[in-house]
Amino acid sequence: xxxxxxAIILVIDSSRGPxxxxxxxxxxxxxxxxxxxxxxxxxCSDSEHVDYDEIDIFNWSIRIGDExxxxxxxxxxxxxxxxxxPSNSHTSSxxxxxxxxxxxxxxxxxxxxxxxANILSPKLQSSKKFQLTIDNLTFIGQPVFWPxxxxxxxxxxxxxxxxxxxxxxxxxxxxxxRQSSNDKNNHRNPDITSDNSxxxxxxxxxxxxxxxxxxxxxxxxxxxxxxxxxxxxDNIYKHVITKLTAALRYEQKRCDYVRxxxxxxxxxxxxxxxxxxxxDEITEITLKKNSxxxxxxxxxxxxxNDAIAHVIINDYIDLSLQIPPLAPSMFFSPLDNDRDGYEYxxxxxxxxxxxxxxxxxxxxxxxxxxxxxxxxxxxxxxxxTPTQRLAELSTALDCSLAHIYRxxxxxxxxxxxxxxxxISVRNVYAVNFSHIIDRDIFGFLASLSTPKPYASIIPSKDxxxxxxxxxxxxxxxxxxxxxxxDNIAIIxxxxxxxxxxxxxxxxxxxxxxxxxxxIFERLIKYFNGKHHIEEILFRENISRRxxxxxxxxxxxxxxxxxx
Amino acid sequence: MEDYARKESEFQAGIPPxxxxxxxxxxHEKQGPKVIYEVPEGSILPTSESTKQxxxxxxxxxxxxxxxxxxxGHLVTVCTDSHKVLGFPVYIDAHKYKKVYKRNNFIxxxxxxxxxxxxxxxxxxxxxxxxxxxxxxxxxxxxLYEKKMMYNVIEQLLEDLNSYCECQIPINSANTINLKLFxxxxxxxxxxxYQVPICTVNLEVLMDVNWDLTMKNVATRINGIHHVKKIADxxxxxxxxxxxxxxxxxxxGCIIMVDIFQFSNVYAVKPDIMRVLEDExxxxxxxxxVTKLDAGPPPSFIKxxxxxxxxxxxxxxxxxxxxxxxxxxxxDIRRFITFGVIKRFLxxxxxxxxxxxxxxxxxGGGDSSNTSKLPLNLRKLLNGTxxxxxxCTAENCSAKELDEKLSVEPKIWFIWR
Numbered sequence: 001x002x003x004x005x006x007a008i009i010l011v012i013d014s015s016r017g018p019x020x021x022x023x024x025x026x027x028x029x030x031x032x033x034x035x036x037x038x039x040x041x042x043x044c045s046d047s048e049h050v051d052y053d054e055i056d057i058f059n060w061s062i063r064i065g066d067e068x069x070x071x072x073x074x075x076x077x078x079x080x081x082x083x084x085x086p087s088n089s090h091t092s093s094x095x096x097x098x099x100x101x102x103x104x105x106x107x108x109x110x111x112x113x114x115x116x117a118n119i120l121s122p123k124l125q126s127s128k129k130f131q132l133t134i135d136n137l138t139f140i141g142q143p144v145f146w147p148x149x150x151x152x153x154x155x156x157x158x159x160x161x162x163x164x165x166x167x168x169x170x171x172x173x174x175x176x177x178r179q180s181s182n183d184k185n186n187h188r189n190p191d192i193t194s195d196n197s198x199x200x201x202x203x204x205x206x207x208x209x210x211x212x213x214x215x216x217x218x219x220x221x222x223x224x225x226x227x228x229x230x231x232x233x234d235n236i237y238k239h240v241i242t243k244l245t246a247a248l249r250y251e252q253k254r255c256d257y258v259r260x261x262x263x264x265x266x267x268x269x270x271x272x273x274x275x276x277x278x279x280d281e282i283t284e285i286t287l288k289k290n291s292x293x294x295x296x297x298x299x300x301x302x303x304x305n306d307a308i309a310h311v312i313i314n315d316y317i318d319l320s321l322q323i324p325p326l327a328p329s330m331f332f333s334p335l336d337n338d339r340d341g342y343e344y345x346x347x348x349x350x351x352x353x354x355x356x357x358x359x360x361x362x363x364x365x366x367x368x369x370x371x372x373x374x375x376x377x378x379x380x381x382x383x384x385t386p387t388q389r390l391a392e393l394s395t396a397l398d399c400s401l402a403h404i405y406r407x408x409x410x411x412x413x414x415x416x417x418x419x420x421x422x423i424s425v426r427n428v429y430a431v432n433f434s435h436i437i438d439r440d441i442f443g444f445l446a447s448l449s450t451p452k453p454y455a456s457i458i459p460s461k462d463x464x465x466x467x468x469x470x471x472x473x474x475x476x477x478x479x480x481x482x483x484x485x486d487n488i489a490i491i492x493x494x495x496x497x498x499x500x501x502x503x504x505x506x507x508x509x510x511x512x513x514x515x516x517x518x519i520f521e522r523l524i525k526y527f528n529g530k531h532h533i534e535e536i537l538f539r540e541n542i543s544r545r546x547x548x549x550x551x552x553x554x555x556x557x558x559x560x561x562x563x
Numbered sequence: 564m565e566d567y568a569r570k571e572s573e574f575q576a577g578i579p580p581x582x583x584x585x586x587x588x589x590x591h592e593k594q595g596p597k598v599i600y601e602v603p604e605g606s607i608l609p610t611s612e613s614t615k616q617x618x619x620x621x622x623x624x625x626x627x628x629x630x631x632x633x634x635x636g637h638l639v640t641v642c643t644d645s646h647k648v649l650g651f652p653v654y655i656d657a658h659k660y661k662k663v664y665k666r667n668n669f670i671x672x673x674x675x676x677x678x679x680x681x682x683x684x685x686x687x688x689x690x691x692x693x694x695x696x697x698x699x700x701x702x703x704x705x706x707l708y709e710k711k712m713m714y715n716v717i718e719q720l721l722e723d724l725n726s727y728c729e730c731q732i733p734i735n736s737a738n739t740i741n742l743k744l745f746x747x748x749x750x751x752x753x754x755x756x757y758q759v760p761i762c763t764v765n766l767e768v769l770m771d772v773n774w775d776l777t778m779k780n781v782a783t784r785i786n787g788i789h790h791v792k793k794i795a796d797x798x799x800x801x802x803x804x805x806x807x808x809x810x811x812x813x814x815x816g817c818i819i820m821v822d823i824f825q826f827s828n829v830y831a832v833k834p835d836i837m838r839v840l841e842d843e844x845x846x847x848x849x850x851x852x853v854t855k856l857d858a859g860p861p862p863s864f865i866k867x868x869x870x871x872x873x874x875x876x877x878x879x880x881x882x883x884x885x886x887x888x889x890x891x892x893x894x895d896i897r898r899f900i901t902f903g904v905i906k907r908f909l910x911x912x913x914x915x916x917x918x919x920x921x922x923x924x925x926x927g928g929g930d931s932s933n934t935s936k937l938p939l940n941l942r943k944l945l946n947g948t949x950x951x952x953x954x955c956t957a958e959n960c961s962a963k964e965l966d967e968k969l970s971v972e973p974k975i976w977f978i979w980r
Contacts, residue, residue: 115633123626132627133640226684227749559872 003232003323005304006030006137006221007108008296012262013121013215020117021262023108024297026283030109030223106279109137109221120219129237130217133229140233141219142245144252216258218245218296239323240303247317257314261292291315308415310368318370324413348412348419350405352391353538356384356417365416377407386423389538421534519550527558579744580681582725583646584618585717588628589707590670596621596629600714602721606676618676619643628652628672635670638691642679649683650674651694660702669708673697673717684747689724696740706734716740751813754806756792757956760785760818761901769817781808787901790823792956821904822911823952824897826881827962829912829979830874836908840868845906853899862892870894871903876912876979913950915978916969918942936971947978 007028010021106113111134122130122143132139220241224232251257265286272282286293295311299321302309308322348354358365362381369378376399383396394404411417519542526536537544551558584606591597598621601607606618620643627634627641628650635654640647652672657664675690677683700706707713716732720742723730729743766782774782780798789797795805812818822828839845846864854861873887874880880900884890903909918937937945944954955965969975 111633115631119627119630119634123623128644129642131640131642134634134637138640225750226747227682229684230680230682559869 003236003303003306004222004224004228005236005300006223008300009108009116009120009139009219009221010262010265010292010296011117011120011215011217011219012259013117013217014259015214018117018121019262019266020113022265022286022293022296023113024283024287024293024300026280028109028221120217121215122217130219131233136223138222138224138229138233139219140222140237140241141217142237142241143215143217144245144249144258145215146252214259216248216252216262218248235323236303240299240309240321243319243321244299244311247313247319251314251316254316255314258292261290265290265293320414322415325415350390350408350419351535351538352394352401353389353422353534354408354419355386355389355393355422356408356411357386357420357423358384358411358417360416374407376403377410380404380407381411384417386420389422391538421532516550516553519546520554523547523550578746579685579724579728580677580683582675582686582721583678584676585674585721586676587673587713587717588621588625588671590629590666590668592665596625599711600717602714602718619646619648624648628674629670638687640683645679647677647679647681647683648674649677649686649690651690653694653698655698655701662702662705662708664708669701671697671701671707673713682747685744689742689744692742693720693740696738700734700738703738704735748814748816751810754791754809754813754820755953756795756802756806757790757823757952758809758820759787759790759823760794760809760812761787761821761905762818764817766812766817775808777804778808778811781805782812785818787821788824788897790952790956819905821901822913823955824900825962826879826884828880828900829876829878829914830880830900830903830909831876831912832871832874832903833908833910835906836868836871839906839908849902849906852902853894855893855895859893862894866892867894867899870899871909874903874909912979913952915947915950915980916945916954917947917976917978918945918972918974919976937968941968945975 007023007025009023012019012021108116119132120130120139120141128142130139130141130143218241220236222229222232222236248258252259268286268289269282272285277285287297291314295313298311299309303321303323306323306325308320311319311321313319358381362384365381366378376397379397380393384393388396390404390408391401394401397404408417408419412419523536523540523542526539533544533547536542537547551560584601584603586598586601586607588596588598598607604610605615607621609617621628624641624643627639628648630639630652635652638649638651640649642648650672652670655662655664655669657667657669662669673690673693675683675686677686697707701708704710712734716734719732720730724742724744730740731742732740734740762785766785770779770782777798777800781794781800781804784794784797791805791809792802794800795802798805809818809820813820839849849867850861850864853867870883870887870889873883878886880896884896889896900909904911941954941958944957951962951965955962958965958968960968
């Protein structure tokens with residue numbers, strides 16, 4: 001289900017034109033190149049005719065590109081002519097960039113970074129979703145615009161931000177550079193207007209208007225497999241990009257954070273280039289020295305590993321980002337047919353007879369909570385043991401069950417806990433895992449391979465606590481999808497026509513003791529395959545032994561289902 | 564049944580989306596990027612008489628439609644707030660191709676517009692192909708730059724692709740544009756030697772003389788009993804090729820993979836079995852699928868259901884048959900099991916032999932265990948990630964024979980999962 005996040009890119013567009021600030025990781029790993037394209041295209045099986053032209057499609061696009069590349073090398077001056085001609089709205093700052101840092105031009109995904117900065121800076125200011133796909137690479141982001149005069153005002157107050165000398169000097173540098181680039185722009189502008197006819201005047205206008213705005217754009221690069229694109233784009237946009245961008249925008253507005261940090265990164269890069277460092281070294285230095293770069297790298301690592309990214313932006317905004325997992329617990333029904341449904345459809349239904357299993361040590365969880373965390377949440381994490389039902393916990397904490405549910409849901413959503421049935425020695429556990437860690441547990445695991453009540457595995461009463469802890473540990477770590485073998489009782493009887501059913505039941509139960517029949521009739525409403533034994537015990541408050549006995553007596557009528 | 568419904572929706576996902584508009588744009592020598600033709604009219608270019616707004620603002624995306632050289636020769640998809648535009652910008656240099664263009668180059672792009680949320684995978688090959696065809700037409704005869712015939716072409720493209728998913732447009736005596744949309748399905752999961760293919764369609768009927776020889780050879784040997792490696796052996800085909808054939812058949816939904824049927828197997832039910840209770844059609848399907856032909860009355864579904872429920876961890880098929888006297892019933896046990904597996908409410912519980920020392924030696928690096936009597940290549944498989952079916956297939960032996968082989972090694976644990 002994960003995302004195919006390849007890289008995160010930060011681009012800013014200011015009076016100096018679009019600038020490529022930072023990308024992480026330095027050398028993104030592409031997905032294995034479309035391993036021989038989907039079978040549909042090669043097709044020996046398709047009974048339809050095979051269009052041989054279709055087959056070389058992938059190669060073809062590359063060929064064309066190559067041709068153009070070669071040709072551009074061969075006739076460089078012609079091409080230069082073409083790209084420098086300030087003929088339309090994309091009068092290139094690219095040309096400016098290439099003048100400035102031609103030797104430093106780095107490439108990413110086979111494109112020059114200057115070129116990427118250009119195409120990733122939307123010319124129209126609308127702070128909406130940006131989405132561009134080039135072959136298999138998809139770039140998504142939410143550009144942020146703000147009027148330049150505001151930025152200028154802010155930059156006066158910027159130094160209060162504990163800024164060091166370095167930043168000052170880089171600012172100075174930048175000023176002179178900006179001047180020179182402005183000069184270039186001025187040279188260009190008359191050109192633009194003279195060259196363009198009335199038709200594109202509006203364009204030029206837009207372009208110039210845009211000059212009064214500054215943009216930053218945090219772009220996520222994905223390479224999803226076929227048919228996955230829309231889902232992955234929506235997920236990462238909704239859960240990560242909008243939230244992270246909003247926090248950065250806030251900090252930008254508050255204290256010009258993004259611009260200052262971006263300029264520091266550029267200064268570090270230029271510095272590194274002067275010192276003849278490799279790009280890997282430059283990235284390393286940048287990550288050490290720059291908080292924004294650190295945030296980007298951390299978000300990249302956590303999101304691409306399908307974990308929760310916990311970042312603090314500018315020591316001010318505390319942000320937790322994740323793409324919520326589709327199946328957060330084992331209670332999730334394994335059918336994934338309604339994937340696109342309600343966002344929380346895949347989260348388990350919480351019931352009073354469930355409990356929570358913390359997936360980390362309570363101390364860890366408490367540490368990761370903000371200082372103003374809900375006190376009940378803190379208490380719950382402190383007292384939680386997986387042998388107590390949520391209902392019992394709510395009495396222990398003296399709060400409503402609804403409140404406990406909310407807290408439980410919160411912990412589950414943030415992957416700190418999962419919903420399980422109360423761990424008890426009478427439960428039946430079976431192994432369902434893929435990692436084996438320690439030799440000593442082989443015997444233990446092997447004994448779990450044949451399902452029987454957990455108690456029967458425990459050699460003596462003294463070891464009971466240890467064995468309970470062992471199963472807790474297993475449920476938590478080694479076996480992410482350990483299934484407790486749930487018991488569900490179902491009646492195998494004519495299911496329609498209750499009248500008939502009743503008659504029939506009467507006939508069947510006639511030989512049994514009356515009190516047993518009474519219990520059976522009381523419980524019969526649960527015997528439809530939808531109720532777990534744990535649930536029946538909780539709701540009817542009967543003992544496990546009684547239930548067992550009834551099920552035993554009526555075993556002709558009731559089948560116990562285990563999964 | 565549920566899984567079939569899902570299949571259906573998966574296949575739905577591959578159906579080509581509706582094409583909202585097509586437009587043809589070039590780099591105009593005086594006016595820069597410009598839309599020359601569009602269908603339907605007014606979709607891209609604002610029209611003077613109607614108040615209807617164009618569906619997208621060309622100027623805002625023109626840098627991606629008529630780009631500078633770096634983007635040319637790439638499939639470029641750009642999204643506006645409401646629409647998705649697929650294009651393949653082409654840059655033709657006058658010098659190189661001995662053409663005469665006013666600006667010494669010619670840039671064009673034929674763009675396909677969809678709703679923003681459309682899944683356009685099936686259109687990608689088409690957009691690439693038409694760009695290539697138009698490029699060669701232009702290089703051969705100046706079809707785009709001199710003869711202004713594109714309007715008719717794009718009009719027919721929109722009409723035919725939306726209505727028939729294919730189109731054929733004659734251009735001149737030598738050239739025809741042929742396009743066909745193929746639905747895109749997700750790639751099939753990898754196929755393993757120990758899996759058993761079962762046909763969902765009658766492959767013999769589908770087969771014709773044009774089929775690949777290996778594929779024909781392999782496909783005729785699918786009987787729902789042989790595993791892939793055995794099929795490869797019988798057909799005298801390289802196992803790798805046999806797996807490849809299976810992947811193709813899986814891609815088109817012609818086969819389903821199940822496990823090797825053996826009486827030592829263990830199965831267990833999944834929660835999905837509850838859905839069967841609510842679906843009478845599947846119940847009837849089940850009865851007719853598992854009943855032996857011409858051998859007395861069929862069993863009731865209730866009976867079948869309780870039999871499914873008796874399949875659980877720790878109970879082998881053989882024991883299950885004895886406990887429930889299944890052989891006295893009119894049931895084809897193999898079909899009974901495969902039905903559950905195909906409908907995904909039953910799953911195989913595999914047996915994993917583990918030699919702890921070996922698993923912990925971390926993938927058989929320094930192998931000092933001279934004590935073991937097992938051959939090294941077999942021991943390598945005992946790290947807990949290979950189950951019986953896989954090892955038996957690799958070793959070409961039965962489960963029973965493997966049991967015997969492994970019995971010389973007392974330190975083996977078996978894990979069922």
